[in-house]
């Protein structure tokens with residue numbers, strides 16, 4: 001705390017003693033250069049913290065100051081004017097004051113992108129329109145260099161033939177050490193402590209978390225500024241590695257800036273799930289006074305049916321499906337089979353799925369089966385899709401797709417299946433199927449099967 005105040009006082013003192021600014025109305029020729037001394041410095045339309053933010057500067061960036069007024073500095077950025085708080089500016093030595101060099105025309109050369117994704121813009125400047133994006137490791141043809149506000153830009157042509165300007169900070173003449181025969185790998189964040197690693201305006205999508213916390217600082221103990229839902233995009237600015245974990249400074253669609261864990265961010269737009277918008281009735285078998293099958297280890301089927309159903313519900317809801325559960329408790333009144341079917345009809349379900357675990361007198365019985373009935377719709381296709389994905393996810397023995405006269409399937413007028421996700425009567429399998437990890441795999445299998453079915 002004390003250190004911070006000292007820094008600000010020192011910065012203010014320097015600002016007052018060393019800066020020479022022109023008075024309003026005089027030519028901009030008296031402009032001077034200054035260095036940004038804040039991690040993010042807002043550029044505002046007018047002097048004052050309530051004024052509209054036009055853009056931001058990063059720490060260490062050298063900017064052109066045109067005028068000073070009541071603790072605010074008018075600056076030029078990307079050919080426009082704005083205001084920043086003078087507190088966060090440090091003067092730059094006279095040598096750095098030399099005016100921007102005219103474009104340096106050099107012989108066309110091949111340059112390679114070092115950022116995760118590099119924006120190619122209409123004009124040199126981070127506020128200029130993005131024409132296209134070039135991925136890490138890809139080559140561009142370099143034509144000329146221009147220095148704007150202390151930043152170097154290169155006029156380049158992409159492999160697809162587009163001309164534009166890219167920041168030279170993310171270009172290198174050194175070819176990446178990769179076998180030429182292999183296709184270009186997906187742009188993946190790499191664990192290198194350098195910052196920044198990408199130019200602003202690279203879009204990242206929230207994956208793997210239903211909602212991603214955006215924090216004030218790159219740390220899980222830092223306060224949460226806002227949260228971004230799965231699938232939504234954020235603008236990526238820079239990467240920082242803290243205690244071996246990668247963090248990204250991002251801006252949300254609502255304009256909030258903060259830090260997010262990179263584990264939940266991807267440059268790949270997440271696929272739209274085909275279950276999105278569908279109504280799925282999940283029927284955890286048994287319940288109440290009916291425990292279903294009971295294992296030698298005292299596992300009750302009704303309990304693990306509900307646990308697995310809840311895992312499935314979570315996946316489906318996060319993918320945008322409407323989920324109705326026939327029961328949500330293990331202790332409530334036992335639901336009749338006809339009542340479960342009535343729920344399916346009432347909500348005009350797109351699919352009804354009843355979740356069970358199996359039991360047999362032979363305690364060596366093992367594996368998964370999916371049951372359907374021939375009466376309604378394309379149930380066989382639904383059962384096949386779910387069974388295939390269940391086996392893929394769990395690695396269990398495939399007992400196949402079968403027809404059977406189970407009430408909830410037979411009398412259901414919507415495509416419906418009943419899954420038996422493993423044998424509670426098999427002591428080894430009982431231990432496995434009682435784990436959250438197994439139930440999550442089974443839920444993922446059903447989820448994937450449903451998506452394939454709706455595709």
Ligand SMILES: [Zn+2]
Pocket residue numbers: 285286292293301356357
């Ligand atoms: Zn059962």
